[in-house]
Amino acid sequence: MEPYARDEDGKIKGFIVDLMDKISEKAGIDYELYFSPDGKYGNILNENPNGMIGEVMMKKADFAVADLTITEARKEKVDFTEPFITNNLAAIIRKEDQHGAKTLEDLIQYNEETAKNAAEHSIAYGVLKLGATEAKIKSSDSPAAKAINQWLDANPNDKVDTLVKGIERVNKGHFALIAESTFAEYYTGHECNLTSLASKDLTNRQYGIALQKGSPYLTKFNDAIKELKSAGTIKELMDRHWINNCDNKQ
Numbered sequence: 354m355e356p357y358a359r360d361e362d363g364k365i366k367g368f369i370v371d372l373m374d375k376i377s378e379k380a381g382i383d384y385e386l387y388f389s390p391d392g393k394y395g396n397i398l399n400e401n402p403n404g405m406i407g408e409v410m411m412k413k414a415d416f417a418v419a420d421l422t423i424t425e426a427r428k429e430k431v432d433f434t435e436p437f438i439t440n441n442l443a444a445i446i447r448k449e450d451q452h453g454a455k456t457l458e459d460l461i462q463y464n465e466e467t468a469k470n471a472a473e474h475s476i477a478y479g480v481l482k483l484g485a486t487e488a489k490i491k492s493s494d495s496p497a498a499k500a501i502n503q504w505l506d507a508n509p510n511d512k513v514d515t516l517v518k519g520i521e522r523v524n525k526g527h528f529a530l531i532a533e534s535t536f537a538e539y540y541t542g543h544e545c546n547l548t549s550l551a552s553k554d555l556t557n558r559q560y561g562i563a564l565q566k567g568s569p570y571l572t573k574f575n576d577a578i579k580e581l582k583s584a585g586t587i588k589e590l591m592d593r594h595w596i597n598n599c600d601n602k603q
């Protein structure tokens with residue numbers, strides 16, 4: 354999904370494809386990409402493998418590349434490369450729902466205070482179902498994560514099946530999608546009525562390529578990623594794909 358990968362006339366396009374072209378050139382390997390059949394990242398909250406992580410675990414794919422977050426649970430099932438992007442969590446909301454908040458934590462404070470006074474939240478929290486963000490929210494001790502988690506436990510319908518559906522909910526109003534900041538920046542640079550509130554506490558989300566355990570490609574991929582990072586190539590590719598069409602620098 355944008356800006357990472359999209360289907361354009363039967364061809365996969367996006368940041369990930371440009372990244373893989375660079376990696377394959379450096380590592381001297383050929384590759385072919387397909388979308389994971391269920392469109393998921395990889396369930397990590399129960400034992401059934403699915404999504405991209407499942408494709409690698411079941412040895413249907415040699416590797417999975419996406420905005421795929423490196424997590425301890427996934428590391429038990431697959432090998433990850435060096436991170437190629439590091440980012441934080443953020444809340445995506447309509448500007449008119451911002452209420453002066455500058456960070457994800459500010460929004461929570463506003464919302465929890467409102468709930469105390471009015472016995473209801475003015476803004477609902479949503480998250481992608483069974484993704485790394487949901488897992489992070491569940492396991493974090495930060496007051497903001499606890500408040501969001503409590504909300505999600507009481508309102509499971511606010512967990513969305515895809516991030517794009519989450520953005521649709523945000524556009525309907527009074528809904529904050531908790532997601533990763535690079536995703537948030539892309540959308541708030543395209544849908545100018547939206548804004549992204551970065552988290553101060555929920556940080557250091559890293560994307561890596563997932564390979565089969567013990568994969569012979571791991572070292573080659575790592576060497577290529579290291580070179581591309583130090584040459585500034587990954588940054589260049591991001592600048593090419595993260596175009597901000599809105600007049601609101603993040």
Ligand code: GLU
Nearest residue numbers: 394420421422484485486
């Ligand atoms: N990057 C996440 C993952 O790898 C998906 C998006 C999210 O959970 O916000 O599961």
